[in-house]
Structures are given as C-alpha cells and as structure tokens.
Amino acid sequence: MARNLTELSALTARQIGVLVDRRGVVTHVIAGDNKQLFIPELGRARAGARRFRGLRLLHTHVLGEPLSRDDLTDLSLLRLDLVAALQVGEGGLPGTLEYATLLPPSQMVPDEDDPEGPLRPWRKEGPLRVHQLNEDFADLIAALEGEFAQATTQGAVQATRGPRAILVGVEERVDGGGGLERRMDELERLAETAGLDVIDRIVQKRPKCDPKTLVGKGKLQELLVRSMYLEADILVFDRVLNPSQGRVISTATELKVIDRTQLILDIFAQRAHSKDGRLQVELAQLRYLLPRLGVMHAGLSRLTGGIGGRGPGETKLEIRGRRARDRIAMLDKQLKQLVKKRELRRGQRKRSGVPVAALVGYTNAGKSTLLNAMTHSKVFAEDKLFATLDTTSRRMRFPDAREIVLTDTVGFIEHLPTDLLRAFEATLEELSDASLLVHVLDATDPHKALHHEVVIQVLAELGLDRIPVLRVLNKIDLLPEDEWASLGEVWDATVVSAVSGEGLTHLMEQLERAMWREDRRDLKPEFRKNEERWSQGNPGE
16 A cells, blocks of 8 residues: 555655545545645534544655644544555655554643644654554554543533633734733633633734734634634634634634633623613623624624623624614613712712722722621622622721721723723712722732732723822732731732731721821720721621
8 A cells, every 4th residue: 555655646746645444445545736635525523522533544745744734634623543644755665654643632742843832632653664563553543532432521520610612812022022821811710700611722922913813824723623622612812803803713613702802791791780780781792793793794693692792782792783873872871871870879978978988909809808898798709800890889987986988899900891991981980989099909919010000090091090099908818927017018008808807907097097187196996996806707886
C-alpha cells in the first residue's frame, strides 16, 4: 500500500490518500494537489462522544513536510480513527511515516510547537520507517474508544453546572500588553455567575484584531476544533463583537456566540427582581440587539433564550426594526414614570431631614454584607459578581439616636456596558441625593487599585465626583492581622470585616463624623458598649 501510494504521488506530483475502514477495505481514493487533500463530505457532525468514525486516513506528502495543521484538523473535526502522512522518497519509494490519534480530554498534551498555548487533543508518533510500524491498530482503537467512553461516563456522573462554555480572549499588542489574564479571570467569574460551565479558555495576542473574525482564520479553525472536541455549547468573547463578527463566528462554529456585554446583561436579567430592574434590563437588551437585528437572520435563533438572551425581554428579542424601536420608546416612557415616583419618595425623605449615605464600589466588594451588618438587615448577599442588583435603602441609627439612610447600589465593573449604564441612570440617580459616598473596596483583591479607578471613573461619568467619599477596606478577616493598620494607612481607609464585625465600631464613628462634620476624636462610651456586640454579630440598636 505504501509503495503504491508513493509511486503514484511521484508520478503526479500530488498528494494521494485513501480512507480505510476497520475491516481494511479502502472506501475512498483521494487525489489532492501538492500541498493538501480535499476530503469528500463525510458529514462533519460529531461521530459520537464514545466512538470514532471508523475510518483512518493514509496519505502522502510530496514536499517533505510533517503532519500538517490541516491533517490534524481533519482528524479532530471528522473524528477519524487515525491520520498518517507518508513521505515520498527518492524514486517514488516510501520515506518516513508520521501518524496521529485523538486523546480524551483528560490526557491532552502541550503542543511541541507552542508549549505555552492550549493543550492539543491528539498524540503524534514518528517519524519512523514503514517496516518499523508495529502498532496493532485493532488494539489501539479499542483502547482509545474505551478511554473516551470512560471519560464520557465520568463527565456524566459529575453533571455539568450548565451549558459548556469556552472563553476567548484577544489582546492587541498596541494595547501595551498585560491585563489579559486578569480580564479572563474576571470573565470566568462572570460566566460562572451566569450559570455556565467553563471548560476551557483560549487567548490570542495579535498586532491588530481581525475585522471579520476578530481572532483570524487560523485561530477560528482552532476554536472550531476545540469546541467540537470538548463538546462546547457556547463561545464567550472578552471583547465586544460587532454584528458581522458575531454572525461569521456563529456560522463557522455552529455555536451560540456571545460577548462580555451580553454576558453581563444576562446576569442582570437573572438578578433583576424589582419592576425598575426588569424594565431597565429589557431596555438595555433591546438597545444592544437593535443594530444587530439586520445581520443575524438564522443566527438570531441561537442568540435568543438561555445564556445571553434571557430575562424580561426574552420573548421580545426576535422583533425587528420598527417594533423594537416602539418597544424601546415604551420602556423609556415607563421608566420616566418610575423616576417621578422615586423623586417623590426622595422629596419626602429630604423633608424628613434624614441624611443619606450610599455604598458604592466594584462588584463583589461586600457592599450588601456590610449593609446587613450595619443595619441588622437581611438583604440578599452572595459571593458572586452582581449578586445584588436592585437598589436597597435601610435606616441606620447611631448610639445618640441620630439616623441616616444607608443605600446599597449595583456594583460597578470594568468596561460596564454603555447601554446598561444608560438604562440604569435613573436608578443611580439615588446617589445624587447622598451626602456621603462610602466607597467599599475588597482588601484581599490584588487588583483593588484598578477597581478603585474604575469606580471613580464611573462616578465621574455620572457627575457624582463632587460628593465626599469615605473609603472602606472590607474583608480584612481574610488577611493577617499585622497587615490591617498599614493597609488602612496606605489607602487612607477604614478597615473592616462585615462578616466578623471587626472595625465596624470605628466605621460607625467615621460615618457620624463625616455626615455631621464633627471632628470629635474621643470615642463615645456608647460605641465602646457595642464593640463586643459587633464582634459577636449582634450589634443591637
């Protein structure tokens, strides 16, 4: 067989290949050009989670090249039993042989050409001479299918948490480099918050993003291979995709494709419980989707429902053009009516003379937990991004009977979607009446300096940078005690733990001084009495 293939290749200067089934019968003879074969359509759908296609490809290379990327891509996409490349030697005699087989996900190995890149789902053997090939193919394929069956059974037992997602990050070198891994870590947390099961991440650094596919043709092919091999359901991009990019990638991979903005919108849709929140999320969804309706056609069905398409507006996401604009106008009108009601409530609060302090900060900094600790409330709080969405206000009484209203607001995030910020402007107007902003930072966050700048920037965009700010470092119970004081000095902040109660006495003092501009340096006896109760999680009145 090898001699026949290489002699024909030498005569024609073309790659010649055969597809052989497990009985050893040749099912196809294929002639390509001098660089590649053109495999006939075998049906590019998966052959099954446990089984391969039952065909192995044996073909020649006439230019002396090893197994190519196209060979390995065909191996993965078609789920072939094996791909072998045979070099054409002098006089048409068989040269060296290389072959590759698939590996189960648990056994994937680094690519020798790119050790730092993603793991490869194949194993390569060779080069070796034809007469040195002692592999028992029947035993080999039986063992491989057994390993795949075991991996599939283990995956079923573990039960995935939700749709299987691959995260994709792209960084242009003109960006100055750095920050990609941090953004991917945050994207993974967002995906998990949305209910996705993150099974892989792929990152790419390139001089400039591809205007058509964002990642380029080669990386898109790699995405296709990885998604089929790992049986992914959805691709999540760190960058915002324009409508045509989303369509091209979705068409090429036949997967649902969403970007960071859609992911955040989906989380907001899950977390919105109040009427205000539901309307604002639907408005943001429609504003995001409106410019994309004209180019999504068949792909639109993959973008509606489920992750990236749920929420109050789910049934509205298939409307187009005029109907979408009419819906946006109606939502704007309803939100303006709700703004009037909020203004009425704020007016009543102003007349009562009770000052307002607002908790602001990056998402998952612990604002809701701090609100609960200081006001003895039971507002929903969870260790997830955007666990709290709806604005919540609670009265808080100081030991000398003076009161303030403490307001918890939605957390901010880097690159907060513009449509979402516009939709939530009405809710964030609550901050404009605050006498003080309590900026809560996560003391354990290695990126707290960047997150601090993000919050300051958003506040400036909202015109709230004129309001005095009291900085608070939360979660100090997760740090060594000898670091607390120095951390507070460096950040000029009050250090607290909303969980253990550590530092809440001092924070109450700072709040009272800031709210009433009283520069009293003596610690009130009433605060001392409550210090032990704070540490026990029972602060009392």
